[in-house]
Structure formats: C-alpha cells, structure tokens
Amino acid sequence: MRAKKYVLSLVTxxxxxxxxxxxxxxxxxxxxxxxxxxxxxxxxAGAAAVSLAITATGFGKFISVWIGGEISDKIGRKKMAIxxxxxxxxxxxxxxxxxxxxxxSVCAFMAGVATSxxxxxxxxxxxxxxxxxxxxSALIGIKLFVxxxxxxxxxxxxxFTEMGSPQMxxxxxxxxxxxxxxxxxxxxxxxxxxxxxxxxxxxxNHADAIxxxxxxxxxxxxxxxxxxxxxxxxxxxxxxxxxxxGAQQYTKAFGLSNAGLSEIQAAGLTxxxxxxxxxxxxxxxxxxxxxxxxxxxxxxxxxIFTALALAIVLIIRHxxxxxxxxxxxxxxxxxxxxxxxxxxxxxxxxxxKGRNTGIYYTFMGFASTFLPFIVSAMTRSVGETRAxxxxxxxxxxxxxxxxxxxxxxVGQHKKVFGxxxxxRLRD
Numbered sequence: 224m225r226a227k228k229y230v231l232s233l234v235t236x237x238x239x240x241x242x243x244x245x246x247x248x249x250x251x252x253x254x255x256x257x258x259x260x261x262x263x264x265x266x267x268a269g270a271a272a273v274s275l276a277i278t279a280t281g282f283g284k285f286i287s288v289w290i291g292g293e294i295s296d297k298i299g300r301k302k303m304a305i306x307x308x309x310x311x312x313x314x315x316x317x318x319x320x321x322x323x324x325x326x327x328s329v330c331a332f333m334a335g336v337a338t339s340x341x342x343x344x345x346x347x348x349x350x351x352x353x354x355x356x357x358x359x360s361a362l363i364g365i366k367l368f369v370x371x372x373x374x375x376x377x378x379x380x381x382x383f384t385e386m387g388s389p390q391m392x393x394x395x396x397x398x399x400x401x402x403x404x405x406x407x408x409x410x411x412x413x414x415x416x417x418x419x420x421x422x423x424x425x426x427x428n429h430a431d432a433i434x435x436x437x438x439x440x441x442x443x444x445x446x447x448x449x450x451x452x453x454x455x456x457x458x459x460x461x462x463x464x465x466x467x468x469g470a471q472q473y474t475k476a477f478g479l480s481n482a483g484l485s486e487i488q489a490a491g492l493t494x495x496x497x498x499x500x501x502x503x504x505x506x507x508x509x510x511x512x513x514x515x516x517x518x519x520x521x522x523x524x525x526x527i528f529t530a531l532a533l534a535i536v537l538i539i540r541h542x543x544x545x546x547x548x549x550x551x552x553x554x555x556x557x558x559x560x561x562x563x564x565x566x567x568x569x570x571x572x573x574x575x576k577g578r579n580t581g582i583y584y585t586f587m588g589f590a591s592t593f594l595p596f597i598v599s600a601m602t603r604s605v606g607e608t609r610a611x612x613x614x615x616x617x618x619x620x621x622x623x624x625x626x627x628x629x630x631x632x633v634g635q636h637k638k639v640f641g642x643x644x645x646x647r648l649r650d
Contacts, residue, residue, distance in 0.1 A: 229353040229413055233361070235304065235406040236346045237368040242311065242403055243342070244372020245396040246334055248493070249318065250277050250327070251472045252380045256389040261324045270476075270607055272324045274599035277472065279328040281592030283335020284343075288588050291344030292581020299415040300345040300352075301407065307341030308404035310334070315397035319390060335588070343584050347565065348576035352413035360512035362566055363559035367504040370557065373471065373497035377490045440573035445641050448571045452635050455628045456568040459522070460583045462625040463561045464590035466529060469618045470496055470552055472595065473611055477536075480608040482545050495546055496553035503558020511563075511648070518566045519636055519644040523629045525563075528555040530622035537615055556622075561587065567632070571639065 250257060250273050257276075258269025295303045310333050317330035350361040376392075383391040448456075474496050478489030510516040532552040536545055568583050569576065594614070601610035636644040 229411060231406070232300075232349055232410040232412050233353055233364075235403070235410045236350050237364065238399070238406060239304070239308070239342055239346060239403045240365045241368040241372040242396055242399040243338055244369040244497075245376045245399070246311065246314070246338070247369070247471060248373060248376050248380075249315075249393065249396065250280075250331065252377050252475070252490075252493070253384075253389060253392055256384070256392070257318075257321075257327060258324075260321065261327065267602065267607060271599045271602045274595045274602060276324055276328045276331050277595040278592055278599065279331040280335040280338075281468075281588055281590070281595060283332040283337075284339035284588030285335075285585060285592050286588070287336040287340025288343055288584035289581040291340035292575075292577040292579070292584075294577075295344040295348065295581075296575045296577035299418055300349045300412040301410070301415050303341045303345030304349075304407035304410075304412075305404060307337040307345070308400055308407050310337035310341065311400035312397065312404065315393055315400055319393045319397065335591075339584050339588055344577055344581055347562075347580045348414065349412055351569075351576060357512050360508040362562040363504050363508050363511070366557070366559040366562050367501060367508075370497045370500040370504060370553075374494045374501060377475070377493040377497075381487060381490050437573050437575070440569075444573075444639055446639055448635065448639055452571055452632065452639075455632060456564070456571050457582055457586050459564045459567070459625060459628060460561065460586040461590045462621045462628075463556070463564055464587040465594055465621045466533075466556050466618045466625075467561060468591050469594050469598075469614055470549075470556060473598065473614060474549055476607065476611050477615060478545070481612055482540055482542060484542065488542070492546070492549050496549045496557065499550040499553025500557035500559075503554040506554075507559050507563065515648040517636075517644045517646070517648045518563045518570065519629065519632055521563050522560060522567060523626075523633060523644070525555045525558070525560045526622060526626040526629050529560075530619060530626055532556075533615065533619040533622055537612075537619065571632075571635075 254270060254273045255266075258266075258272055261269075261272065263269035263272060291303065314330045314334040314337065317333070318327055321327040321330060347362065347365065350365065354361040379395070380389075380392050383389055471493070474492040475489045478484035478492045479486070482489075484492070507516075507521055511518060511521065529552060532548045532555060535548040536552070539545070539548075565580060565583050569579050572579065597617075598610055598614050601613055604610075605613070633644045636642075640649075642649065
C-alpha cells in the first residue's frame with residue numbers, strides 16, 4: 224500500500240506543521256519579550272513594531288508560494304522540504320539573537336518564505352500524493368498538527384515567561400526545526416520516486432502518471448468552470464486566511480484590551496480557539512473521509528457559523544460567551560477550512576498540485592501580509608483597543624463575503640459536476 228510505504232513522509236509533514244503552529248504565534252505571543260529586547264519602552268509603539276514584523280512573515284509567503292509551487296513540481300518535494308527546514312532553523316536562531324525590529328523582520332520574512340514557498344508548495348501536494356483516496360482527510364490532518372502546535376505554544380509561553388526563561392519559547396521550536404530537517408532528509412516522497420521512475424505508477428513514467436491524474440479529474444467536469452468560479456476558488460484563500468490569521472494573532476489582545484480578561488485568561492482564548500480547530504479537524508476528517516461529504520458542503524457550513532461566531536463576540540462581551548464563541552470560531556474558521564478550500568480549488572480547476580497550491584497560497588500570503596499591516600496602522604492611529612475591535616469587524620465582513628461566495632459555488636457545482644454539493648461525494 225502506498226500509504227504504508229510513505230508513512231515517514233506523512234510523519235515529516237505533520238511534524239513540520241506542528242512546528243509551524245508555533246512559528247505562526249511566536250511574535251504575537253511573546254510581544255513584550257521581543258519589543259523590550261528591541262529597545263521599545265512604550266507598549267503601544269512596541270505592539271505596532273511587532274505587528275510590522277508579523278507583516279514581514281506574510282510578505283514572505285505572498286512573494287514565494289506561487290513560484291515555490293512551480294519549482295516543487297520541477298525538482299520534487301524532498302529538496303523543498305529540506306530547504307524549508309533550513310530556513311526555519313535560521314529564522315528561530317535569528318529571532319533568539321535579534322537586537323532590533325529590522326533583524327526580526329528579516330527572520331520573519333524568511334519564515335514566511337520557508338512556510339509557503341518551500342513547505343506549503345511541497346508538503347501539501349505530498350500528503351495528497353501519499354494518500355490519494357483520502358486526500359481531503361490528509362490535507363485537513365495538516366491543520367490538526369498546526370492546531371496542536373497552536374494550543375500547546377501559548378500555554379508554554381506563559382509558563383516559561385513566569386519562570387523567567389522566555390528565550391525557551393524560541394529555543395524549543397528551533398530544536399523541532401532541526402528534527403524536521405533530519406526527517407525530511409530521511410523520508411521518501413511519492414512525487415520524487417515517480418520522477419526517478421521508482422514510484423508505484425504502473426508505467427513508471429512520471430510525466431504520464433501526473434498527466435493521467437489531471438486528465439481523469441478534468442473528465443469529471445461536464446462544463447468548464449467560468450471565470451468567476453476560477454476567481455472564487457483562489458480568493459477564498461485570502462478571506463479564509465484573513466479571518467484565521469486575525470483570530471489566531473489577536474484573540475489574546477482582544478481579550479486583554481476589549482474583554483477585560485487577565486493575562487492567563489487572554490492566553491487561554493488562543494488555546495481555546497486552537498482547541499476548537501482540533502475538534503473540527505477530527506470531525507471534518509470523518510465527514511469527508513468516512514461519510515464522503517463534499518468539501519464544498521463543509522465550506523458552506525464553516526462560512527455561515529464563522530460569521531455567526533464573530534457577530535456574537537462583537538455584540539456580547541460576557542467572558543463565558545466570549546470563550547464559547549471563540550471556541551466556535553476556532554471550530555469553523557480554523558478547523559481545516561483553508562486546507563479544504565485547496566481541495567475545492569483542485570476539484571473545480573484540476574491541474575498540477577504544486578501549481579494550484581502556489582496560486583491558492585499566494586492569495587493566502589497576501590492576507591497574512593495585509594492584516595497585520597492594517598492593524599499596525601490602526602494601532603498607531605487609534606490605539607490598540609480600538610484597532611483590535613475594528614479588526615474583528617473586518618473579520619466579520621470577510622466571513623459574510625465568504626458565505627455569499629460559497630453559495631454561488633454550490634449553484635455552479637450542479638452545472639459542473641451534474642450533482643448537488645450537498646450529496647455524497649462521487650469518486
């Protein structure tokens with residue numbers, strides 16, 4: 224069985240994304256540690272500086288992922304996985320030693336390139352290739368390990384900070400990055416074996432095997448999807464990442480500045496948000512893997528309830544309600560929606576997986592650049608409390624737009640595939 228042969232490659236992918244779950248939070252969760260290290264004494268100015276450094280991560284993602292997908296299709300998954308791990312090691316080592324916001328921004332930029340230009344471009348296709356029959360569940364498994372890293376890391380930060388050892392919050396993901404490098408070097412990858420003619424394709428011909436897979440997917444289309452469908456399946460990545468990144472990076476700040484929570488309570492919001500995502504990953508993996516739910520059906524449900532959860536957070540400020548709503552937000556916005564959207568993109572617009580991943584994640588990268596940039600600008604203009612509240616309103620607007628787009632795709636699904644998106648998925 225292919226899955227058994229390439230189980231080590233799956234372990235590699237999931238460890239890489241567990242480490243990424245920490246990297247994604249490292250600046251926002253250690254905000255005072257970093258801005259004091261950089262010489263800031265004013266908390267507002269320091270928070271704005273950290274947000275600008277976070278912007279560099281998004282910029283690195285934005286400019287690298289499209290070309291990374293193309294390169295991954297040409298040179299294989301292993302070299303890209305190794306390159307990403309090396310950049311992660313340099314990133315964390317640089318953050319540990321960074322004397323200024325500029326140096327930290329360079330490190331954050333490298334992390335963005337490593338995450339999207341190297342890992343997303345190679346490891347997302349790798350899990351689909353290792354378990355093609357359960358590609359949706361394999362993709363959503365990436366989100367599970369991102370979430371595990373995200374739920375563990377904020378609590379780790381509070382613990383080491385209280386112990387007076389905040390540098391451990393950087394050292395631990397640095398060590399994990401070294402482990403990712405070792406595993407990536409040792410693991411076999413389906414695509415790379417096909418390139419060498421030693422994979423499990425019947426004819427052993429890499430180009431023919433990939434072309435046949437794409438042609439088979441295109442044969443399922445009754446009509447060619449229109450331009451708007453093509454755009455929506457790309458732009459959804461922007462909206463999804465805009466919501467997910469905003470909630471991931473700023474729920475702690477929202478709890479502190481807008482909900483009156485203590486430091487540990489606010490850090491708990493991030494963990495609860497991430498825990499909701501973990502539960503969702505398991506739930507949706509069962510729905511799509513065992514019960515064969517259409518991934519578009521999942522995105523419709525995710526979009527509706529994401530908008531509802533954000534509306535409740537903004538309207539009702541009671542701590543218990545906020546905790547429940549943030550958990551729901553994690554379930555529906557962070558429970559694999561981004562990865563499921565990539566599956567929908569591949570379903571409507573079949574093509575080389577590296578290329579489709581690159582296109583899709585370019586829009587994602589733009590969101591992770593745009594959001595912290597505007598939050599930084601709003602923080603300087605109206606203060607952190609008001610800026611975080613306005614940011615939550617923008618997340619709600621994005622969720623409403625995503626809902627409208629998903630309902631449009633539901634209408635198009637019947638025309639393109641000949642059956643409804645809410646019916647059992649047909650292989």
